[in-house]
Amino acid sequence: MLEKQTLALDAMGGDLGPEVVIPGAALAALRHPGLQFILFGDQAKMKPWLDKYPKLAAVAQMRHADVSVAMDEKPSQALRRGRNKSGMWFAIDAVHKGEAHAVVSAGNTGALMAMSRFILRTLPGIERPAIAAVWPTTRGESVVLDVGATVGADSRQLLEFAIMGEAMASCLFGIEHPTVGLLNIGVEEVKGNEDVKEAGRLLRELKLPLQYAGFVEGDDIGKGKVDVVVTEGFTGNVALKTAEGTAKQITTFLKAALNSTIVTKLGAFLASGAFDALRERLDPRKHNGGVFLGLNGVVVKSHGGTDALGFATAIDVAVDMVKNGLVARIASDLAEVNALLPQQAQAAE
Amino acid sequence: MLEKQTLALDAMGGDLGPEVVIPGAALAALRHPGLQFILFGDQAKMKPWLDKYPKLAAVAQMRHADVSVAMDEKPSQALRRGRNKSGMWFAIDAVHKGEAHAVVSAGNTGALMAMSRFILRTLPGIERPAIAAVWPTTRGESVVLDVGATVGADSRQLLEFAIMGEAMASCLFGIEHPTVGLLNIGVEEVKGNEDVKEAGRLLRELKLPLQYAGFVEGDDIGKGKVDVVVTEGFTGNVALKTAEGTAKQITTFLKAALNSTIVTKLGAFLASGAFDALRERLDPRKHNGGVFLGLNGVVVKSHGGTDALGFATAIDVAVDMVKNGLVARIASDLAEVNALLPQQAQAAE
Numbered sequence: 001m002l003e004k005q006t007l008a009l010d011a012m013g014g015d016l017g018p019e020v021v022i023p024g025a026a027l028a029a030l031r032h033p034g035l036q037f038i039l040f041g042d043q044a045k046m047k048p049w050l051d052k053y054p055k056l057a058a059v060a061q062m063r064h065a066d067v068s069v070a071m072d073e074k075p076s077q078a079l080r081r082g083r084n085k086s087g088m089w090f091a092i093d094a095v096h097k098g099e100a101h102a103v104v105s106a107g108n109t110g111a112l113m114a115m116s117r118f119i120l121r122t123l124p125g126i127e128r129p130a131i132a133a134v135w136p137t138t139r140g141e142s143v144v145l146d147v148g149a150t151v152g153a154d155s156r157q158l159l160e161f162a163i164m165g166e167a168m169a170s171c172l173f174g175i176e177h178p179t180v181g182l183l184n185i186g187v188e189e190v191k192g193n194e195d196v197k198e199a200g201r202l203l204r205e206l207k208l209p210l211q212y213a214g215f216v217e218g219d220d221i222g223k224g225k226v227d228v229v230v231t232e233g234f235t236g237n238v239a240l241k242t243a244e245g246t247a248k249q250i251t252t253f254l255k256a257a258l259n260s261t262i263v264t265k266l267g268a269f270l271a272s273g274a275f276d277a278l279r280e281r282l283d284p285r286k287h288n289g290g291v292f293l294g295l296n297g298v299v300v301k302s303h304g305g306t307d308a309l310g311f312a313t314a315i316d317v318a319v320d321m322v323k324n325g326l327v328a329r330i331a332s333d334l335a336e337v338n339a340l341l342p343q344q345a346q347a348a349e
Numbered sequence: 350m351l352e353k354q355t356l357a358l359d360a361m362g363g364d365l366g367p368e369v370v371i372p373g374a375a376l377a378a379l380r381h382p383g384l385q386f387i388l389f390g391d392q393a394k395m396k397p398w399l400d401k402y403p404k405l406a407a408v409a410q411m412r413h414a415d416v417s418v419a420m421d422e423k424p425s426q427a428l429r430r431g432r433n434k435s436g437m438w439f440a441i442d443a444v445h446k447g448e449a450h451a452v453v454s455a456g457n458t459g460a461l462m463a464m465s466r467f468i469l470r471t472l473p474g475i476e477r478p479a480i481a482a483v484w485p486t487t488r489g490e491s492v493v494l495d496v497g498a499t500v501g502a503d504s505r506q507l508l509e510f511a512i513m514g515e516a517m518a519s520c521l522f523g524i525e526h527p528t529v530g531l532l533n534i535g536v537e538e539v540k541g542n543e544d545v546k547e548a549g550r551l552l553r554e555l556k557l558p559l560q561y562a563g564f565v566e567g568d569d570i571g572k573g574k575v576d577v578v579v580t581e582g583f584t585g586n587v588a589l590k591t592a593e594g595t596a597k598q599i600t601t602f603l604k605a606a607l608n609s610t611i612v613t614k615l616g617a618f619l620a621s622g623a624f625d626a627l628r629e630r631l632d633p634r635k636h637n638g639g640v641f642l643g644l645n646g647v648v649v650k651s652h653g654g655t656d657a658l659g660f661a662t663a664i665d666v667a668v669d670m671v672k673n674g675l676v677a678r679i680a681s682d683l684a685e686v687n688a689l690l691p692q693q694a695q696a697a698e
Contacts (some may be wrong), residue, residue: 241567267620313522
């Protein structure tokens with residue numbers, strides 16, 4: 001075991017690479033005294049940025065990598081080109097080797113998932129990892145998964161998502177038993193597709209150590225009706241992007257309306273503190289950090305287009321996951337559930 | 350053919366029944382001179398409301414029905430209990446018999462769909478009707494379907510949704526060739542599930558008289574990137590409700606922020622015209638009216654909880670659909686497409 005918490009950072013990942021990753025890490029270093037970093041990437045590009053942050057430099061080491069994974073590279077190509085050569089690969093491998101507790105990357109999502117699966121492998125019984133997003137709600141935040149790691153999920157996989165999302169929410173929000181809901185198109189037991197109905201039945205009938213709250217609908221996510229919203233990756237991805245699009249749309253409407261007359265402009269000026277508060281609540285940088293769940297290690301994906309503040313938030317997420325033992329918790333929860341699952345569900349695996 | 354456009358209204362449908370339906374019809378009667386109505390429901394409950402609107406009474410007739418379908422009734426139960434007895438049944442049947450051009454109901458969605466399928470039957474080649482919603486966007490409005498008529502859709506059904514949604518958008522927005530996009534989790538051709546990819550291939554390769562714009566993502570809906578967004582009912586329903594939830598969430602945040610200090614309250618007071626404009630743009634009553642597509646007749650579903658203004662909007666939608674010959678257009682488009690479809694796609698039907 002490493003003494004202090006150490007994070008491996010893919011310094012070349014994201015739209016701007018070290019220009020965002022290193023200032024973000026510097027911010028995180030101030031927030032988390034004792035946290036250590038290993039920065040993977042092109043040394044010549046990382047060094048000038050690291051030189052600007054002596055406090056970060058004191059707790060960080062650089063490791064050179066010849067190859068950087070491009071943001072638009074296909075996962076298979078990134079794996080071929082970047083295997084044993086890229087900063088992304090080395091950063092994940094540092095977790096595998098026990099040199100770091102978690103990896104944070106703002107790089108190509110598909111490549112990061114492909115390499116993470118390849119290097120870290122999935123936990124016993126998990127076929128496909130999920131990506132969980134932190135979703136701002138009227139009550140605070142919720143965890144929503146899967147938001148696009150894979151398309152489709154059968155009842156068994158939805159059950160796994162529930163268990164993994166619950167563990168993540170517990171680590172992130174510091175609550176022992178987060179509530180879990182299954183995303184559906186109605187709250188009655190007869191609604192929805194067969195996989196969702198069957199997952200609902202399993203969650204109700206198995207005596208899992210999990211607070212299952214039943215079906216939730218799309219509009220329940222923003223209300224924060226449950227701490228964890230479980231769905232398959234296609235619907236989860238569409239829901240997440242639809243919410244982002246709606247938020248943008250409304251702020252566009254609002255800006256246009258406020259700019260329409262001199263009086264509304266004056267009103268907007270006086271109310272600017274309120275708009276700052278609104279912007280703050282909706283700020284995607286405050287809710288940055290998708291967690292790959294189901295792997296033998298903590299992998300956190302930052303938005304590629306975020307800035308230093310956003311990247312620091314993704315680091316916060318990684319710190320919480322490591323501190324609260326996410327992977328061990330998921331592994332033990334899964335083992336418990338596998339023991340409870342009826343034979344046919346295991347056989348159907 | 351009826352001379353003047355006549356609408357059959359399910360007067361007992363919705364949370365408040367005649368209290369909303371009749372004032373809504375009165376508003377629509379003023380907007381559409383020459384429009385005629387047949388009101389189906391409990392005569393004793395309809396009459397006091399109709400008496401309040403002499404201009405509507407001049408163009409409306411009442412037809413008594415003993416049974417009203419309850420909002421929470423299961424479709425199968427509603428069909429058993431309401432067949433040949435309920436206002437909803439009679440209203441749909443009036444379209445079937447050629448007494449009315451379209452039916453508008455704020456009643457139980459599942460029951461309305463079940464009765465509509467039973468009475469009107471689907472168009473040749475259509476297995477399952479879809480529900481299309483009108484979605485407010487930064488550019489205006491778009492049509493999104495299916496928003497929950499059925500769960501799941503294969504490539505052939507997605508193709509049908511594209512054709513039907515395009516016809517509806519053309520009737521609603523008065524444009525000859527609306528653009529059509531397939532909802533997916535990425536814009537690359539390799540992304541998404543097999544049904545969506547195959548539908549994309551069909552839409553690209555068949556030389557349909559349809560402006561196919563490729564894949565769109567969740568955040569493209571609110572941008573109004575395309576006029577018609579095609580997806581299966583589970584994802585469409587989740588997306589619609591997620592957008593509604595997000596809109597509510599942001600307005601809640603905004604209200605709280607504006608109420609936080611005296612200065613922001615003053616600002617909000619001065620900017621109240623802007624907030625009125627915003628409310629107007631987001632007003633769900635202005636975008637009310639889901640259209641059942643794929644049936645031998647026009648069926649428009651109003652939100653159950655709307656008011657007279659909202660119900661009048663649903664009537665507007667029905668008027669546009671009838672005026673522009675929605676059903677005939679869909680039928681001829683489908684025949685054209687069936688002739689173009691490769692053998693295997695027809696065989697797989």
